[in-house]
Amino acid sequence: xxxxxxxxxxxxxxxxxxxxxxxxxxLIAAVTTVDVLSPPEVHLGxxxxxxxxxxxxxxxxxxxxxxxxVAVLAQSVVAVARTSLTDLNHTYQIxxxxxxxxxxxxxxxxxxxxxxxxxxxxxxxxxxxSVVLRPLPQRAGPLHIASVYLAAEEEAQMGGDLxxxxxxASGTRLLIGDARGKGLDxxxxxxxxxxxxxxxxxxxxxxxxxxxxxxxxxxxAEEPQSAADPGPGRGPGPGPGEPADGADEAFVTALVLDIPxxxxxxxxxxxxHPPPLxxxxxxxxxxxxxxxxxxxxxxxxxxxxxxxxxxxxxxxDVLLLYTDGVVEARDDSRAFYxxxxxxxxxxxxxxPTLLDRLRAxxxxxxxxxxxxxxxxxxxxxxxxx
Numbered sequence: 001x002x003x004x005x006x007x008x009x010x011x012x013x014x015x016x017x018x019x020x021x022x023x024x025x026x027l028i029a030a031v032t033t034v035d036v037l038s039p040p041e042v043h044l045g046x047x048x049x050x051x052x053x054x055x056x057x058x059x060x061x062x063x064x065x066x067x068x069x070v071a072v073l074a075q076s077v078v079a080v081a082r083t084s085l086t087d088l089n090h091t092y093q094i095x096x097x098x099x100x101x102x103x104x105x106x107x108x109x110x111x112x113x114x115x116x117x118x119x120x121x122x123x124x125x126x127x128x129x130s131v132v133l134r135p136l137p138q139r140a141g142p143l144h145i146a147s148v149y150l151a152a153e154e155e156a157q158m159g160g161d162l163x164x165x166x167x168x169a170s171g172t173r174l175l176i177g178d179a180r181g182k183g184l185d186x187x188x189x190x191x192x193x194x195x196x197x198x199x200x201x202x203x204x205x206x207x208x209x210x211x212x213x214x215x216x217x218x219x220x221a222e223e224p225q226s227a228a229d230p231g232p233g234r235g236p237g238p239g240p241g242e243p244a245d246g247a248d249e250a251f252v253t254a255l256v257l258d259i260p261x262x263x264x265x266x267x268x269x270x271x272x273h274p275p276p277l278x279x280x281x282x283x284x285x286x287x288x289x290x291x292x293x294x295x296x297x298x299x300x301x302x303x304x305x306x307x308x309x310x311x312x313x314x315x316x317d318v319l320l321l322y323t324d325g326v327v328e329a330r331d332d333s334r335a336f337y338x339x340x341x342x343x344x345x346x347x348x349x350x351x352p353t354l355l356d357r358l359r360a361x362x363x364x365x366x367x368x369x370x371x372x373x374x375x376x377x378x379x380x381x382x383x384x385x
Contacts, residue, residue, distance in 0.1 A: 020058050020059075021055065021059060021063065021067075023054055024050075024051035024052070024054045024055045024067050024071075025051070025067070025070070027047075027048075027050060027051050027054070028048060028051045028067075028070055028071050028074050029074075031044050031045075031047045031048050031074070032048075032074040032075075032077060032078055035078045035082075036077075036078055036081045036082065040082070043089065043093070045075050045078060045090065045093040045097075046093065046096075048071040048074060048075055048097055049071070049096070049097060049100045051067050051068075051070070051071045052064055052065075052067045052068035052071055052100065052101045052104050052105070053100070053104050055067040055068075055104075055108070056104035056105065056107055056108040056111070059108065060108060060109075060112050061105050061106075061108040061109040061112060064101075064104055064105045064108040065101065065105045067101075068097070068098075068100075068101025068102075068104070068105060069101070071097055071101065072094060072097050072098055072101065075090065075093055075094050075097055076094060078090070079091075079093075079094070133149065133162060133163070133190075133194070134164070135147070136163065136164070136165050136377065137165060140165055140167055140172040141167065141171065141172055141261045142261055142315075142381055142382050142383070142384050143172055143259060143379050143380065143381060143382070144350065144351055144379070144380040144382055145165065145351060145377065145378070145379050145380075146351035146352045146354070146355050146377070146378045147163055147355070147375070147376065147377045147378075148355045148358075148359050148375070148376045148377075149161065149163075149373070149374075149375050149376075150325070150359065150362070150363075150370055150373065150374040150375070150376075151373050152325065152369075152370045152371060152372050152373050152374075160178055160179035160180070160186025160187065160189065160190050160252075160373060161176075161177070161178050161179075161190070161323045161325065161373045161374065161375035162175070162176070162177045162178070162179065162190040162193060162194050162252075162375070163175060163176045163177075163321070163375055163377050164194050164197050164198060164201075166197065166198065166201035166202050167202070168201070168202055168203075168204065168258075169204065170204075170260055170261060170262075171258060171259050171260040171261045171263075172258075172259050172261075173201045173202075173210070173256070173257065173258050173259075174255075174256075174257040174259070174321065174377065174379065175193075175194075175197045175201070175214075175254060175255070175256055175257075176254065176255050176273070176321040176322070176323065176375060176377055177190070177193055177252050177253060177254035177255070177271075177273065177296070177323075178252065178253045178254075178273070178323040178324060178325070178373075178375075179193070179250075179251075179252045180250060180251050180252065180295075180297075185250070189218060189250055189252055189297075190252070192217045192218060193214055193217050193218060193252050193254065193296065195217065196213050196214050196216065196217030197210075197213075197214060197217075197256075199213075200213040200214075206308070207256055207258055207267060207268075207269045207306065207308050208269065208306035208307075208308065210256060211256055211269050211271065211293075211296075211306040212306065214254065214256070214271075214296050215296050215297070217296075218250060218251065218252055218296045218297035250297050251272075251294075251295040251296060251297035251298045252271075252295055252296040252297055253271060253272040253273040253274075253295045253296075253323075253324075254271040254272075254273055254295070254296055255268055255269070255270055255271070255273045255276060255321060256268065256269045256271070257276075257319075257321075259313060259379070259381070261384075262384070264312060264313055264314040264315070264381070265310050265311065265312060265313055266287075266310070266311050266312075266313040266319060267308050267309070267310050268287070268289070268308070268309055268311070269291075269293065269306045269307070269308055269309070270289050270291070270292040270293070270309070271292070271293050271294065271295050271296050271306075272292060272293070272294055272295035272298075273292075273295075273323075274322060274323070274324055274327060275287050275288045275289065276319055276320060276321050276322075277319075277320040277322075277339070277340060277343060278311065278313070278317060278318075278319055278320075279317065279318040279319075279320060279343065279347040279348075279354075280314075280316075280317050280318075280347075281316075281347075281348075282344070282347045282348055283344075283347065284340045284343045284344055284347055286340065287309070287311050289309035291307035291308070291309050293306050293307070313381055314381060315381050315382065315383050316380070316381070317380070317381055318347075318349075318350075318351060318354065318378055318379065318380045319378070319379040319380075320343065320354070320376070320377070320378050321376070321377040321378075321379070322339065322374070322375065322376050322377075323373070323374055323375045323376075324372070325370060325371070325372035325373050325374030325375070326339055326362060326374045326376065327339050328371065328372060329362055329365060329366040329370055329371065329372075329374070330366065330371065331365050331366065331367070332367065337362060337365050337366070342358070342361055343358070346358065350380060351378035351379065351380050352378075354378050355376055355378050358376060359376070362374070
């Protein structure tokens with residue numbers, strides 16, 4: 001299971017617009033009826049201008065023009081019923097109604113053109129994001145995998161959170177991470193890490209070497225100016241381990257895991273990321289490790305070796321990987337989401353069911369709006385067949 005938001009279909013707003021068309025036509029009918037029945041000194045014709053103006057806010061230019069034409073016809077009926085078409089008052093009302101209808105029809109055309117352009121851009125963005133954040137396989141050797149991505153921004157499909165899986169000759173490797181910041185910069189950093197993982201994860205290298213390649217992937221996003229050539233009018237560059245003044249340091253927290261097919265363990269390197277949770281026989285066990293290294297991208301600032309931690313991971317166990325958008329979600333009282341406490345009620349569920357319940361509970365806890373993107377990956381070890 002890979003649950004990610006899908007872009008809204010361009011026709012969905014149009015279907016809603018068709019239902020709203022009842023409003024301008026009902027307005028035309030009501031104004032026409034009341035105007036015909038009103039005393040001679042009362043003129044309600046100017047209210048008919050509201051009909052094409054309302055239609056222009058949600059309907060296309062053709063329908064807006066049609067509503068305007070109906071309004072002009074209704075004003076003509078009122079003129080004939082009350083005096084005549086050549087009556088000066090009604091003539092000016094009809095002319096004004098025609099002009100307003102033409103103007104709002106033009107604006108409806110501009111709005112529809114802009115909506116079509118935005119819809120195309122959303123479709124392209126969704127396609128690009130689907131390439132960057134590919135769905136995880138439901139099965140990988142003896143593993144059953146499910147994933148959920150919850151974007152904080154409305155109608156977004158991807159932010160700075162990331163996950164990926166790769167099969168090797170001896171097992172499965174998984175990655176989950178969270179790029180610093182939001183928007184396009186975070187997506188760019190996430191794509192670099194994902195690209196480096198997909199290129200190198202299948203090689204028969206140890207986890208520290210794989211983490212080194214991911215570190216290089218984050219570092220490739222920055223092109224610092226050489227200290228030997230600081231440029232005209234500038235002094236020498238910063239010393240080793242010192243970020244340049246005003247530099248916006250980029251980094252990605254990450255968990256890199258290796259799960260062998262024939263060995264009941266999970267090996268992981270924690271790069272400043274929230275620790276995974278192991279669900280075993282109804283219990284929730286945090287896999288904290290003292291060997292955590294700094295996030296990817298901070299190796300020049302904080303040097304640390306990538307040390308591998310090993311934990312038991314047997315048949316029936318479920319491993320939950322998550323980003324900080326989950327545990328940093330807040331309720332109305334500003335209390336953080338108690339992930340480990342909530343999981344105890346679903347600790348025996350399979351990965352898809354677990355994530356479905358967790359996603360619904362997280363949304364409800366945060367009042368339907370997350371403060372940050374959140375990614376969840378659940379991995380269950382099945383018996384070898």
